[in-house]
Amino acid sequence: MTRFLVLTALAVAYFAVLAAQPALSAEQKLLNASYDVSRELFVAENEAFIKKNPGVTIDQSHAGTSKQARSIVEGLEADVVTFNQSTDIDFLAKQGFVSKDWTKAFANNASPFYSFPSFLVRAGNPKNIKDWGDLARDDVHAVFPNPKTSGNARYTYLAAYAWAKEAYKDDAEKIEAYITKIFNNVPVFDTGGRASTTTFVERGQGDVLITFEAETRGIVKQYGADKVTSVIPSVSLLAEFPVAVVDKVAKKHGTEALSKAYLDFLYTEEGQRIAAQFGHRVNNEKVAGEFKSEFPTIRLVKVEDTFGGWDKVQKEHFASGGTLDKLYGSR
Secondary structure, X not given: OOHHHHHHHHHHHHHHHHHHOOOXXXXXXXXXXXXXXXXXXXXXXXXXXXXXXXXXXXXXXXXOHHHHHHHHHOOOOXXXXXXXXXXXXXXXXXXXXXXXXXXXXXXXXXXXXXXXEEEXXXXXXXOOOOOHHHHHOOOXXXXXXXXXXXXXXXXXXXXXXXXXXXXXXXXXXXXXXXXXXXXXXXXXXXXXXXXXXXXXXXXXXXXEEEEXXXXXXXXXXXXXXXXXXXXXXXXXXXXXXXXXXXXXXXXXXXOHHHHHHHHHHOOOHHHHHHHXXXXXXXXXXXXHHHOHHHOOOOEEEOHHHHHOXXXXXXXXXXXXXXXXXXXXXXX
């Protein structure tokens, strides 16, 4: 074989290998399916990530995480999920979309940052709402989304339940009466957290909005302290924000490496600093120290300690016919 033919054969083989490889990052696109009130956070995270990965496109989808999980099973081709409740990722794992050991894929049980249910009241706090017990008063109307469709609202339900377990010394009858009273005091159940924010702030309904602290901080910044005030209750429930690569979709799209890199970015100092700027509490010690003065101290309880873990919560509270169905249906 002549030297020319040898070089030609090598060139053909080289370009054949290139053609068989996945598209380069400049041609890659990710879809991040996230919870309802995370729009602004991920706009900022995405912009920072794209600066480091020119040409990558990241689309966003936002809704209650339970709805998002069902949508993925039904055909929403999200490469990654950034949820606010682990049970919804567990649902995807059971359906074969996410690895069964997804909590081990990233640090802190695959939760890059955290928050907790907190209160937002009218300026001056005219109803003097200070803690969870106030939500059951006859003159207080709380606003939060439907716990059947919103992970945000499920945290609110569990945080109120955790407070009541302490206040009523595990008296089930008193706890359930308290939760039922809160449900009855809600003027409208929206499907997601952002819709509830609109109901409270723009439509003027209700006396107190219960949502993640990160959301309350953002609302105060947006609308001003002359309109709304943040109130930190005496105790609340740790709300982790788990993330995962949707392996079934990422493999189909050829975005497995890019999806992991994107979620890894959320753990970097830059990613953590962006999260803190948007009101989330972060695990990176250096970044957490930079924002320490902005975040009031609060006692947080965990699902594992108060309710025996998410599996038990799912069976006892959120499964069909469980405690949530019983109490929410009686509203």
